[in-house]
Amino acid sequence: MKKHVNFLILLLFLGVQVMAQGVKKNTSIRSGELWPDTDGKHINAHGGGVLFHKGKYYWFGEHKTAGRGGNSTLFGVGAYVSDDLYNWKNAGIVLKVEEDASSEIVKGCVIERPKVVYNQKTGKFVMWFHLELKGKGYEAARTGLAVSDSPTGPYTYVKSFRPNAGQWPMNLDPELKHRTVGMEQLKWWTDEWRREVEKGLFIRRDLEQGQMSRDMTVFVDDDGKAYHIHSSEENLTLHIAELTDDYMDFTGKWSVLAPAGHNEAPAIGKRNGKYFMITSGCTGWEPNEARSFVAESIWGPWKPLGNPAVGEGADRTFESQSTYILPVQGKKDAFIFMADRWRPRNPIDGRYVWLPLEFEGDKPVLKWQDEWSLDVFNTKYKKKSAPAAKGKASAK
Ligand code: GAL
Numbered sequence: 001m002k003k004h005v006n007f008l009i010l011l012l013f014l015g016v017q018v019m020a021q022g023v024k025k026n027t028s029i030r031s032g033e034l035w036p037d038t039d040g041k042h043i044n045a046h047g048g049g050v051l052f053h054k055g056k057y058y059w060f061g062e063h064k065t066a067g068r069g070g071n072s073t074l075f076g077v078g079a080y081v082s083d084d085l086y087n088w089k090n091a092g093i094v095l096k097v098e099e100d101a102s103s104e105i106v107k108g109c110v111i112e113r114p115k116v117v118y119n120q121k122t123g124k125f126v127m128w129f130h131l132e133l134k135g136k137g138y139e140a141a142r143t144g145l146a147v148s149d150s151p152t153g154p155y156t157y158v159k160s161f162r163p164n165a166g167q168w169p170m171n172l173d174p175e176l177k178h179r180t181v182g183m184e185q186l187k188w189w190t191d192e193w194r195r196e197v198e199k200g201l202f203i204r205r206d207l208e209q210g211q212m213s214r215d216m217t218v219f220v221d222d223d224g225k226a227y228h229i230h231s232s233e234e235n236l237t238l239h240i241a242e243l244t245d246d247y248m249d250f251t252g253k254w255s256v257l258a259p260a261g262h263n264e265a266p267a268i269g270k271r272n273g274k275y276f277m278i279t280s281g282c283t284g285w286e287p288n289e290a291r292s293f294v295a296e297s298i299w300g301p302w303k304p305l306g307n308p309a310v311g312e313g314a315d316r317t318f319e320s321q322s323t324y325i326l327p328v329q330g331k332k333d334a335f336i337f338m339a340d341r342w343r344p345r346n347p348i349d350g351r352y353v354w355l356p357l358e359f360e361g362d363k364p365v366l367k368w369q370d371e372w373s374l375d376v377f378n379t380k381y382k383k384k385s386a387p388a389a390k391g392k393a394s395a396k
Contacts, residue, residue, distance in 0.1 A: 026086040028373045031318070031353040032341055037080060038089045045078050046340050046350045049115035049217065049324040051125075051151060057082045057326075058151045060114045060127065063093060064347035071347045073097050073111040077129065079152055085328070085336075085374065094153030095127060095146045104160050105144065109134040113265075113323060115218040116151070117226055119247045125151050126247040128218050128228060131160045141212035143230065145248065158248070162210025163228065163241055167252040169203065171300060176200045197260035202233035211239055215264040217324065218243070219298075222270070227298055229257075229266045235282045238263050240298060255299045263291060269325035269335050269357075269364075276364050278308055278337065280321045285342040287316040294362040308337075308357075309366040318368050320353035333359070334377035337366055 024040065035043045045061025052058075063078035064070045077095040080088035095114070097107040105111065110132035117126050124147050131144035142162055146155035168177060176199050183205060186193040193201075206212060216230035226243040228250065233239075238261070241254035257263070263279035270276070275295045281288040292308040295301060309317050320339035328334035334356070341351040356376050358365040 028371045029086065029354050029369075030371045031320075031355065031369070032351045035088075035352055038087055041090070042349070043080060043088055043090075043352070044348060045080055046342075046347070047113040047323050048338065049113070050326045050338070051116045051118060052327075052329050053118055053125075053151050055083060056151075057085055058091075058116065059088060060094070060116050062112055062114065064350060066346055066348045068345060071110065071344065072108050072134075073105075074107055076105075077111060077114045077127065077146075077155070081152065091152040094148070095129075095155040095157065098157070103157075104131065104133060104142075105157050106134050110138075111144065112214075113216055115216070115324070117218050117220050117247055118151070119226075120224060122246050124149065124246070124248075125155070127155050128216065130214055130216050130230075138214065141214050141232075143213040143216060143228065147248065162206070163213055163230070163239070163250045164252060164254050165208060165210035167254065168207075169239070169254050169256050171255040172200050172203065177204070179204065194260045197233065197236055202236065203256075206233070213239075215266065217266050217268060218247075219268045221298065229268060229277075231264045231266070231282075233259075235264055236260050236262055238266055238279070240300075257293070257300060257302050258304070261291075261304075265322045267322040267325045267338070269327065271333055271335070271359065272362075274362055276325075276362065277302065278322045278325065278364060280317065285344040287319050287321055287341075289315050290317040290322060290366070292364050305363045308364045311367055313368055314366075317366075318353055318355075325357070328374060328377060331374075331377045334374075335364075337364070 037043050044063050045059050046064055048059055048061030050057050050059045059080045063075045065074050076093040076097045079091040079094040081091050082088045097105050112130040114127055114129035127146040129144045131142045132138050133140040142160040144160040145158040148155040181196055211232045213230040218228055220226045226247045228241045230239055237259045238257040239254055242251045244251050262282045264282050265280040268277045275298055277293045279291050289307050290309055292305040293302040320341045322339050324338040326336040326338055337355045337357050339353040341353055343349045355366050
């Protein structure tokens with residue numbers, strides 16, 4: 001008898017657990033709120049990017065800690081796994097910082113904006129990230145590389161460096177290689193100085209040691225070629241650089257985007273055979289007005305299309321800064337703009353702003369939504385095939 005009662009209590013307990021789980025399930029995206037993972041803890045994956053692999057989404061990001069100083073990397077890169085983009089299971093720290101003081105990724109370094117791509121040829125998961133060496137502020141400006149056999153790691157640290165040492169960009173006039181105007185002759189932020197930046201002032205300065213690489217992303221094109229896009233030249237100019245077939249190095253082929261344009265936080269997508277990019281200006285953790293660009297070739301020319309955000313809060317990108325453009329699987333032209341609402345005084349409390357991208361012609365458009373679900377993409381899709389449909393067409 002007692003056995004039966006115990007068994008019934010166990011069943012009751014399990015039932016309650018299942019119900020509690022059910023209740024906790026997220027069914028929508030609410031930008032700026034706390035985002036509980038499947039354990040009920042706010043997701044800790046800032047400056048992130050998402051990889052889709054074999055039916056699952058993997059979200060990689062900076063694992064921050066509490067209080068001032070929480071932006072330096074005390075643990076490593078965190079990952080979360082989801083099959084619906086609403087409910088994320090913590091997969092832990094997948095690239096761990098090291099205890100050895102001589103390591104480039106020693107505890108206390110700064111690892112930002114990690115992005116993971118899968119290489120079909122090698123079967124490896126390749127992680128690139130912005131690395132700043134411990135105790136050196138933001139002066140190292142290196143890109144870092146780690147690799148794993150599994151999406152959730154462990155990732156093995158490989159190396160860090162400044163890209164494209166000794167290589168000229170393909171879209172710089174070769175005549176400018178020999179230009180003799182140097183940094184010391186110019187006053188920063190003057191028009192003359194800006195024109196010289198466009199003429200390769202910083203590229204020449206950094207040619208031998210490699211170009212600076214801070215805010216970055218990685219993009220895999222339809223043909224399997226991958227590109228590393230990073231803020232370079234003291235954050236003045238974006239560099240687009242081709243990766244080798246195994247994604248583990250740079251080929252030396254690269255081009256500049258918006259020289260002296262002061263762009264950070266690059267996020268890129270491809271639609272109707274064209275590339276589109278969203279960036280931010282450079283105001284550190286403070287939000288600013290986003291920018292957008294479109295190009296027919298990844299190498300440019302990139303046409304500036306202005307601020308993609310519209311409506312109230314658009315001048316500060318709804319208090320956020322871009323980090324990634326996430327294509328929603330199985331839906332045509334469905335992209336999520338992923339951004340961070342930083343909390344520099346308590347970085348672990350940083351929030352996420354995810355918004356569905358709309359398009360006006362080639363221009364990506366962002367509108368604030370308090371709460372939305374992936375159904376907005378179905379509605380949009382249906383709207384296209386049945387333009388006569390009226391009424392509550394979208395969740396705007
Ligand atoms: C931002 C950048 C962040 C971080 C921060 C540091 O502009 O986008 O990733 O580097 O500066 O101040």
